[in-house]
Amino acid sequence: MNKISGKGGDGGGSGSDSRFFTTQKKGEMHELRMELHSTDRNTKVDAVKKVIASMTVGKDVSMLFTDVLNCVQTGNIELKKLVYLYLINYAKSQPELTLLAVNTFVKDASDPNPLIRALAVRTMGCIRVDRITEYLCEPLGRALRDEDPYVRKTAAVCVAKLYDIAPDLVKERGFLEVLHDLISDSNPSVVANGVAALSEIAETSGKDVMKISASVLQKLLAALNECTEWGQVFILDSLAKYTPADGREAEGIIERVTPRLQHANSAVVMSAVKVILSYMEMMGNQNSDAVRNLTRKLAPPLVTLLNNEPEIQYVALRNINLIVQKRPTILESEIKVFFCKYNDPIYVKMEKLEIIIKLVSEKNIDQVLLELKEYATEVDVDFVRKSVSAIGRCAVKLERAAERCIGVLLELIQTKVNYVVQESVIVIKDIFRRYPNRYESIIATLCDNLDTLDEPLAKASMIWIIGEYAERIDNADELLDTFLETFEEEDPAVQLQLLTATVKCFLKNPEDTQDMVQRVLDMATEESDNPDLRDRGFIYWRLLSTDPEAAKMVVLGDKPVIEDDTFRLEPSLLNVLIGQIATLSSVYHKPPEAFVVRGTHGEGNLYGDDDEDDDDDEGGEVEYEDENDVGEDTAVDLLDMGGVAAAVPKASGGGDDMFGAAATGGTPETKARMLQVCTPEKSGGIDIQCGFRQVNGSIRMEFEFNN
Numbered sequence: 001m002n003k004i005s006g007k008g009g010d011g012g013g014s015g016s017d018s019r020f021f022t023t024q025k026k027g028e029m030h031e032l033r034m035e036l037h038s039t040d041r042n043t044k045v046d047a048v049k050k051v052i053a054s055m056t057v058g059k060d061v062s063m064l065f066t067d068v069l070n071c072v073q074t075g076n077i078e079l080k081k082l083v084y085l086y087l088i089n090y091a092k093s094q095p096e097l098t099l100l101a102v103n104t105f106v107k108d109a110s111d112p113n114p115l116i117r118a119l120a121v122r123t124m125g126c127i128r129v130d131r132i133t134e135y136l137c138e139p140l141g142r143a144l145r146d147e148d149p150y151v152r153k154t155a156a157v158c159v160a161k162l163y164d165i166a167p168d169l170v171k172e173r174g175f176l177e178v179l180h181d182l183i184s185d186s187n188p189s190v191v192a193n194g195v196a197a198l199s200e201i202a203e204t205s206g207k208d209v210m211k212i213s214a215s216v217l218q219k220l221l222a223a224l225n226e227c228t229e230w231g232q233v234f235i236l237d238s239l240a241k242y243t244p245a246d247g248r249e250a251e252g253i254i255e256r257v258t259p260r261l262q263h264a265n266s267a268v269v270m271s272a273v274k275v276i277l278s279y280m281e282m283m284g285n286q287n288s289d290a291v292r293n294l295t296r297k298l299a300p301p302l303v304t305l306l307n308n309e310p311e312i313q314y315v316a317l318r319n320i321n322l323i324v325q326k327r328p329t330i331l332e333s334e335i336k337v338f339f340c341k342y343n344d345p346i347y348v349k350m351e352k353l354e355i356i357i358k359l360v361s362e363k364n365i366d367q368v369l370l371e372l373k374e375y376a377t378e379v380d381v382d383f384v385r386k387s388v389s390a391i392g393r394c395a396v397k398l399e400r401a402a403e404r405c406i407g408v409l410l411e412l413i414q415t416k417v418n419y420v421v422q423e424s425v426i427v428i429k430d431i432f433r434r435y436p437n438r439y440e441s442i443i444a445t446l447c448d449n450l451d452t453l454d455e456p457l458a459k460a461s462m463i464w465i466i467g468e469y470a471e472r473i474d475n476a477d478e479l480l481d482t483f484l485e486t487f488e489e490e491d492p493a494v495q496l497q498l499l500t501a502t503v504k505c506f507l508k509n510p511e512d513t514q515d516m517v518q519r520v521l522d523m524a525t526e527e528s529d530n531p532d533l534r535d536r537g538f539i540y541w542r543l544l545s546t547d548p549e550a551a552k553m554v555v556l557g558d559k560p561v562i563e564d565d566t567f568r569l570e571p572s573l574l575n576v577l578i579g580q581i582a583t584l585s586s587v588y589h590k591p592p593e594a595f596v597v598r599g600t601h602g603e604g605n606l607y608g609d610d611d612e613d614d615d616d617d618e619g620g621e622v623e624y625e626d627e628n629d630v631g632e633d634t635a636v637d638l639l640d641m642g643g644v645a646a647a648v649p650k651a652s653g654g655g656d657d658m659f660g661a662a663a664t665g666g667t668p669e670t671k672a673r674m675l676q677v678c679t680p681e682k683s684g685g686i687d688i689q690c691g692f693r694q695v696n697g698s699i700r701m702e703f704e705f706n707n
């Protein structure tokens with residue numbers, strides 16, 4: 001980001017502008033008013049700076065509105081910028097007085113100095129007052145056809161701002177057509193801003209206003225080499241939404257875009273990757289050589305992104321996570337670059353582990369296991385647990401390497417480090433479920449470490465192993481009995497597993513365990529206030545008392561083998577996210593509609609008046625899974641919004657969009673989108689649904705019960 005210099009203007013004496021923030025004595029408003037009316041230009045500039053400083057720290061200086069407004073009649077561009085900044089801030093609270101500045105705006109829009117012309121148009125676009133827009137159209141129309149490219153590119157962005165306030169006015173005045181003409185402009189910066197404005201309008205309206213034709217396509221590709229880096233991002237994002245006519249055209253566009261992969265700006269690189277990945281689908285199998293060549297070209301720029309600051313690394317890794325799910329061959333031979341460095345932040349290390357698991361294969365498993373074993377001796381507990389879990393996931397993914405993975409896990413268990421042992425037990429349970437009746441010889445080692453288990457998930461996993469393989473463990477009933485001593489204090493997950501494991505043990509060895517199963521059923525049905533535990537206890541009790549053979553079929557029946565969940569995203573969702581690379585969607589791994597709430601156009605609302613948004617709101621809510629979801633309760637966490645139907649709305653006047661257009665007004669009341677939170681099977685025949693909706697700017701939770 002560009003730093004704002006802190007030097008005083010022409011006249012304030014030496015020192016930085018921080019002096020304007022020093023506390024003024026009593027009567028400062030009167031003094032400021034006197035200084036604003038001073039005939040000395042330097043005094044007047046300093047006075048406006050003091051007003052801006054007070055405004056910046058939250059003081060109300062709206063009572064000086066007319067005094068500051070009088071300063072706008074000046075040829076000094078510095079003073080004019082300061083006054084315009086003040087006007088933008090207070091125009092909404094003083095709309096009537098803002099109209100007094102209209103003549104100045106219109107006059108400045110015809111000034112010989114292009115900087116002043118552009119400044120006037122930009123300011124009028126930022127003043128979000130409906131009555132100002134009537135006067136904006138004429139100067140804006142002239143600015144869009146101005147001879148100076150700086151004025152034209154400023155005016156292009158202003159059209160997008162105007163569309164937010166009055167979309168019908170933009171259509172009536174033909175500004176959209178003028179924006180299309182700007183794409184053919186001789187100046188690449190004007191082309192880029194024209195594309196940016198059309199893209200913003202397309203996002204707001206939900207309509208394809210870009211309409212890229214063959215001639216427009218060539219102009220965009222020509223401007224790509226000459227405009228600024230952010231202009232290139234806008235053009236590349238527009239190209240990503242374009243559908244080539246055939247594989248030949250796709251290949252031609254990719255050839256023009258490929259040089260952007262060497263750009264120094266990571267945003268340009270990611271946007272270029274997005275275009276190439278989108279078009280590779282069009283090239284098909286008949287161009288397999290071309291696809292292989294592109295695959296080789298994509299790897300180096302993605303690897304280079306990992307040499308940036310940790311924050312950029314994290315964003316790059318989240319995007320790479322999607323890319324390797326779509327096309328694992330791109331980085332299959334680059335797994336070493338994802339090995340963690342000692343000084344990587346924890347969030348980077350965690351994301352690297354996810355990618356290592358996705359890229360691991362029988363060719364590199366030995367190398368990966370050595371690395372993961374090293375990570376398991378680190379000091380960061382969360383990272384160690386994730387590393388141990390990664391070893392288990394490698395075993396689940398690669399059948400031939402499962403034995404080697406178990407060997408490493410057994411070595412880690414021998415370290416007797418509490419959290420390492422517990423995580424190892426959890427992942428070994430998954431390995432048993434993936435490969436039944438293969439590696440049960442290690443159960444004795446696990447049983448030797450029962451004393452170290454104190455976490456609910458580890459206990460539940462160990463109890464499941466004991467119950468599942470009770471016939472192979474001589475003292476299974478004694479081991480379960482040690483857990484039963486603290487049954488009432490245990491976590492619900494542990495209690496449920498204890499109940500099931502005890503019943504399994506009874507069905508396999510009824511003579512020695514009858515008293516134990518009776519005791520567990522009594523505790524589950526009579527002493528517990530957990531409805532899930534009670535219901536399961538009653539079901540087991542009735543099964544055992546009425547039909548023991550049926551109980552065996554239900555409790556000891558064959559269980560489905562768990563699947564490898566390395567590539568867990570649905571193909572349709574993955575395709576959507578690939579099209580959203582280099583946006584927030586690719587970081588959250590959720591489509592935009594899962595965390596962006598758009599209001600319909602109306603008084604005080606930011607977005608267009610199309611009916612399409614209403615239709616979307618009334619449609620079914622799709623629940624998306626994310627590998628980083630940490631729980632169902634974290635409704636305000638953007639990375640865990642799978643069950644949240646509406647996000648918290650922006651406060652009035654808070655936050656600007658990418659063009660500086662401040663959000664205004666409230667959010668309309670929406671209908672709650674109901675999601676099933678409890679099935680009739682779990683709740684005794686009652687279907688429970690829950691949803692969130694916005695009421696007067698606040699979030700309300702609503703429940704629906706159906707018997």
